[in-house]
Amino acid sequence: MPPRTAVTGRSQEPRRRFAEELRLLRTQRGESLRQLGTALGWDASLFGKLESGQTLGSPEVAEALDQHYGTPGLLLTLWELAAADPTQFKERYRRYMTLEAEAVSMWHYGVSVFPGMLQTEGYAREVLAVGGAKGEDLTRQVEARIGRRELLKGDDAPPFRTILSEAVLRSSLRDPKEWRKQLEHLTEVRDPKEWRKQLEHLTEVAARPNVTLHVMPDASGPHGLVSTDVMFLRLPEGRTVAYTENAHRGELIEESSSVERLQRAYDAVRDLALSPAGSRKFVMRMLEEVPCDPST
Known part of the structure; x- marks a missing residue:
């Protein structure tokens, strides 16, 4: 040594x-x-x-x-x-955001929440508030997250494929009979109309020619990404990087063999997911479960 x-x-x-x-x-x-x-x-x-x-x-x-x-x-x-080291999270995320803006195509898998570029303002506000943001900082973070939706707009928008676990869609739903009871005890009211807007926004975005939506049903069973959110970015020079995230940390992965292993797991998940047409029908069924008014 x-x-x-x-x-x-x-x-x-x-x-x-x-x-x-x-x-x-x-x-x-x-x-x-x-x-x-x-x-x-x-x-x-x-x-x-x-x-x-x-x-x-x-x-x-x-x-x-x-x-x-x-x-x-x-x-x-x-x-x-x-x-x-928690001080490295912001640095890694800043670099990821730079690469995201350069990406020529993107593939995503979500475990529990919608990806930032698919979130409505109301949904983003609740997710960020749960993470501890508040006041002016919360407002700034919501504005920044909503701004990311511009990446999927326009004639030159990159192809974007997202696979959402059923839990992502179910997390926005509540039993209508429990809404009144829950709203009485929540400091920040979770308006079911906001959840409806989120699901409606998802169906609108999924109709764009550059966006492909898959839903991963719970019945599909365990798989290699069962606890990991991941976004793959294909960059102009041809290489692909990945960003993984869980409840505690995020990691930008650039080493090719590690990215390839994640891609193989992603391909296996895509094989288990519903087709785009089946996924749109699944989301429409979810919409039918969202109450239009908490008093109903």
Whole structure:
């Protein structure tokens, strides 16, 4: 193992420390990025991005580097600390938003909520409020989210495919008999008319030529994305990146083998989902279940 240096004077920010350690180990070995890429079987550009802090890569890459440098567990631990650092979420998300605006096509799978670019203002406000946003910050976030809908409009709008789990549609529904009781106890009233607007908006967007909607019925059973929201972005230069998100964190994934694994899982989910025509009928049935007035 290469000699270790004291932590004092080194970056204490997890992502920077991870990048510094990678750069130090490679230079101590006297390897070029090209030589490292050849030795491990990944493109040299990936390691350049790792060392510059542009990406974290995947745990598989960190493990392979640990084996290559003879540092068992060190780089994987640093990777885990960097990936878990909450201060990195906004940075990753900002980069994702930049790539989203450049994408020539997009594929999405949603576990529990509609994707931002399909949300109505009322739906977005409730989802963001549940996440802790309030006041002027909530207003700004809602405006920003609604602005993303422009990506799907116009003659040059990119193709967009979304697969929504049945839970996404069911989460907007309430038993009509329970509406009055629920509304009496909610600080922020959940207006069933807003849920109706959201589902109606979904049917309108799904009718556009560049948008394809699939519904994943609960009856389809378990699958590889059962707990993961994911968006794939195909970029102008031909490569694809993925952004995954759960209730606690989001991660921009650019390393090709990790993206390919997610794409295979996505393809399997698409095979289980309803056809676009069947999905539109499914949504229309959901609309019939939404009460027009909470007093009914």
